[in-house]
Amino acid sequence: MCEEHSPHSQFIEQLFEQTGSRRRRMPQEWLPKILDEAKALGIQEVIPSTMGEPLIYRHFEYLIDCCAERGLRLNITTNGSFLRFTPEEWAERIVPYTSDIKFSWNGATKETYEQVMIGLNFEKSLENLQRFIAVRNRVSCSGGSYCRVTLQLTFMTNNMHELPDIVRLAAACNVDRIKGHHLWAHWEAIEELSFKNSRENRQAWNHIVKQTQEAAAQYLRSNEQPVLLEGIYPLPETDEVAASNALPDSYSCPFLGKEIWVAPDGRINPCCAPDNLRQSLGYFGRVPETSLGEALESPAYYELLEGYKQLPLCQTCNMRKP
Numbered sequence: 001m002c003e004e005h006s007p008h009s010q011f012i013e014q015l016f017e018q019t020g021s022r023r024r025r026m027p028q029e030w031l032p033k034i035l036d037e038a039k040a041l042g043i044q045e046v047i048p049s050t051m052g053e054p055l056i057y058r059h060f061e062y063l064i065d066c067c068a069e070r071g072l073r074l075n076i077t078t079n080g081s082f083l084r085f086t087p088e089e090w091a092e093r094i095v096p097y098t099s100d101i102k103f104s105w106n107g108a109t110k111e112t113y114e115q116v117m118i119g120l121n122f123e124k125s126l127e128n129l130q131r132f133i134a135v136r137n138r139v140s141c142s143g144g145s146y147c148r149v150t151l152q153l154t155f156m157t158n159n160m161h162e163l164p165d166i167v168r169l170a171a172a173c174n175v176d177r178i179k180g181h182h183l184w185a186h187w188e189a190i191e192e193l194s195f196k197n198s199r200e201n202r203q204a205w206n207h208i209v210k211q212t213q214e215a216a217a218q219y220l221r222s223n224e225q226p227v228l229l230e231g232i233y234p235l236p237e238t239d240e241v242a243a244s245n246a247l248p249d250s251y252s253c254p255f256l257g258k259e260i261w262v263a264p265d266g267r268i269n270p271c272c273a274p275d276n277l278r279q280s281l282g283y284f285g286r287v288p289e290t291s292l293g294e295a296l297e298s299p300a301y302y303e304l305l306e307g308y309k310q311l312p313l314c315q316t317c318n319m320r321k322p
Contacts, residue, residue, distance in 0.1 A: 006187075175227060177228040284301055
């Protein structure tokens with residue numbers, strides 16, 4: 001389901017044709033300037049990459065140091081493979097400086113998990129998760145700041161029948177939160193996996209939501225607290241809504257005015273919508289020529305803040321929330 005790394009995607013081949021490289025990586029020398037500007041704007045957290053595995057970024061330890069020096073917290077999404085270091089070594093490095101680490105997690109059984117998380121092993125991923133949490137618990141108990149652990153899901157028809165069991169697994173592992181969003185169907189081949197493409201699929205999703213809420217009340221963590229559910233709410237079921245996929249006007253964008261995104265090539269973006277669609281939202285400059293402050297103060301950004309609910313992309317965005 002990843003627009004860059006999916007087997008359905010041609011992104012990497014096109015990138016290689018254009019640049020001679022199969023990977024996009026931000027230059028190390030850009031990091032201090034970007035983080036200084038972020039700090040000056042009052043930004044509190046740094047989210048390193050949602051388009052790949054951040055822990056294989058060759059300058060990641062340098063990024064940790066830069067954030068620590070500026071009092072910025074990291075908010076990390078990882079596939080939990082923990083290459084280069086063991087789960088314990090990674091936990092020791094990142095837990096003291098991280099507010100939340102999200103493990104991409106798309107099944108409660110080996111068959112479903114490995115069907116979606118191509119190339120990963122379910123048993124190994126579960127072991128890595130448990131080993132990381134054990135260090136997180138020790139560091140937090142010794143007086144360190146608390147790093148929340150989240151399972152990050154993509155809601156699809158081929159995996160979310162296991163969502164109540166994912167809640168049970170999360171509670172058993174002392175995961176704090178389960179968070180997710182509905183599928184961005186970048187290609188026709190995966191459109192059938194969307195819960196939003198028919199009234200019947202929406203009804204199926206709403207039944208799963210009810211089961212999941214019941215599971216959260218039933219399966220508690222070791223501290224007798226439920227796993228927090230985020231982004232798991234019913235979808236409108238009417239034929240008209242299902243046909244247009246339009247959101248109610250009351251749904252709000254979680255990004256505009258709250259987050260700002262810088263792509264590896266320096267382009268400043270307002271959100272994490274698919275790249276080819278996001279460009280329809282406007283041009284806000286490029287690092288290092290444009291500062292983050294200049295982007296946020298630009299007429300284009302103000303225009304987007306005021307009128308995003310009228311834009312076709314935003315009217316069907318999977319990220320807007322009630």
